[in-house]
Amino acid sequence: MHDKIAVLKYFLKPQTFDEYPVNWKDIFGNRKKLYVEIGFGSGEYMAALAKENPDINFVGFETSLTALYKAQINFYKNNIKNARVIQGDARLLIRELFPSGSISKLIVNFPCPWPKKRHKERRIFIESFILTLADVLRKGGTIELATDVDWYAQEVYDNFSKSEFFEAQEIIENFNRPIKTKYELKWDKEGRNKYLFIAKKVKDYKVLRILEGVSEMPHKNINSIDIDKLKDLKDKKFQEGNKTFVVNNVYEDMINDRYLLKVVSSDDDFIQQYYVAIYKKTNSWLVKLDSVTIPYRTPAVKFSVYKIAELIEEI
Ligand SMILES: C[S@@+](CC[C@H](N)C(=O)[O-])C[C@H]1O[C@@H](n2cnc3c(N)ncnc32)[C@H](O)[C@@H]1O
Structure with missing residues (x-):
């Protein structure tokens, strides 16, 4: 019974860009479009993008506290006002903190591919997260994955190709983007291959969220x-x-x-x-x-x- 009430309460809450679950308009002080980066490392990619694109707001997720610290110093030194960082597992927090259709682009650069079978569930683009993205991305919004691991690029391509909510584009080999991440510079130096995969959201999906906003302390x-x-x-x-x-x-x-x-x-x-x-x-x-x-x-x-x-x- 308690479960049903919790779920019902969630669905009854208004779900606009300004309200539940997080008021991004108040956090940034404007309604500019949102780009999200998962696993930003030292944050140099997000900082450079944010500096170049003042008309876009950026939210980065990292599990590492040191990464958050480095990124915030970078934002401060470069007077970057349109970027925020959050600590935690992005796959869960993105589901809980963003309303439907609120993200324009999701960026993941050189994530650990977790090659061992027993660690498969730690990979970013697992089925449940692809469904989350089918909810939180706006229609026409994109996901962008850069990786140096060929089988991982292929796996992510296959996962999105199977999804009715996305249009998967062909993998681009040895792409060249104007801004490079720390890992990318390292792999470039070693002459490794790189792969860029982009998928576009074409259909909406509704995931079930579990948070209920800032309710009273039990x-x-x-x-x-x-x-x-x-x-x-x-x-x-x-x-x-x-x-x-x-x-x-x-x-x-x-x-x-x-x-x-x-x-x-x-x-x-x-x-x-x-x-x-x-x-x-x-x-x-x-x-x-x-x-x-x-x-x-x-x-x-x-x-x-x-x-x-x-x-x-x-x-
Ligand atoms: C290999 S590093 C790449 C860093 C950076 N993107 C680059 O290209 O230089 C991957 C980063 O993703 C972070 N990470 C891994 N899984 C994550 C998750 N589920 N949510 C948020 N961050 C995650 C790790 O802490 C690590 O800093």
């Missing part, structure tokens, strides 16, 4: 807690539909009269790690998300807070 007041039940939560796993969470550890903070639970939750493939705090109040206990960690308040995160409160309450 919390619950309970009269008293059972310490044994609380300590017993360590290493326990809970599941309800596609929401799962595990309590990795239970810490006692005697100075602040509270307990902290380290939790890992997942909504399908969206995994987050955070703390749930249990505070002693004058006549009760408060179970809430700890403010040091700020997970997206997904159904699984809410489920973890309410379930923990239910399980530790002394009856």
Whole structure:
């Protein structure tokens, strides 16, 4: 039931460029078109493009914090105002943070191809992400992949060719773009082959998103807690539909009269790690998300807070 309510709430929310899930107009201060880069590394490609194209806004995704740091220094030094960076797995965040039809171009330069079969799911252009792109790209919008790995270019070409939502263009070998990335310069020096693949979105698709915007922090007041039940939560796993969470550890903070639970939750493939705090109040206990960690308040995160409160309450 909870699941259905969450999903319904999402669909009832207005989904225009200005509103849910992220107000890009307010972030950039204008409504210019959006280009997104995944895995920008040091950010020199995005910085050069952003500088050359002041009429376009750029959003870059990286898993590496160092990469974010370097890119932001680059933007600052070059007075670049039309680029922003976000840390995290782009495949999930792009689905959650962009409304339908809001991205004009997606750029991926020299991603790791994850050659081992057991790492296949780490590749960028997996089936679920191609469906996300069929939602978030505007019709006529493009994806652009540059790679030095021939079989990977072919695999991505095949994946997009199979999709009814995209028109795949022939792979261009040893392309020459005016701006080169750090990896590209390295591979050029070594004389490696390079491949450029472009696909155009031709048909809309609607993916299911799991975030619900900036909703209230989940919390619950309970009269008293059972310490044994609380300590017993360590290493326990809970599941309800596609929401799962595990309590990795239970810490006692005697100075602040509270307990902290380290939790890992997942909504399908969206995994987050955070703390749930249990505070002693004058006549009760408060179970809430700890403010040091700020997970997206997904159904699984809410489920973890309410379930923990239910399980530790002394009856
Ligand atoms: C091989 S480097 C290429 C860097 C840069 N594009 C270049 O051409 O010089 C790939 C980058 O992608 C980032 N990356 C890999 N998977 C990612 C994902 N799912 N979301 C965001 N960034 C990712 C890595 O952290 C790494 O910095």
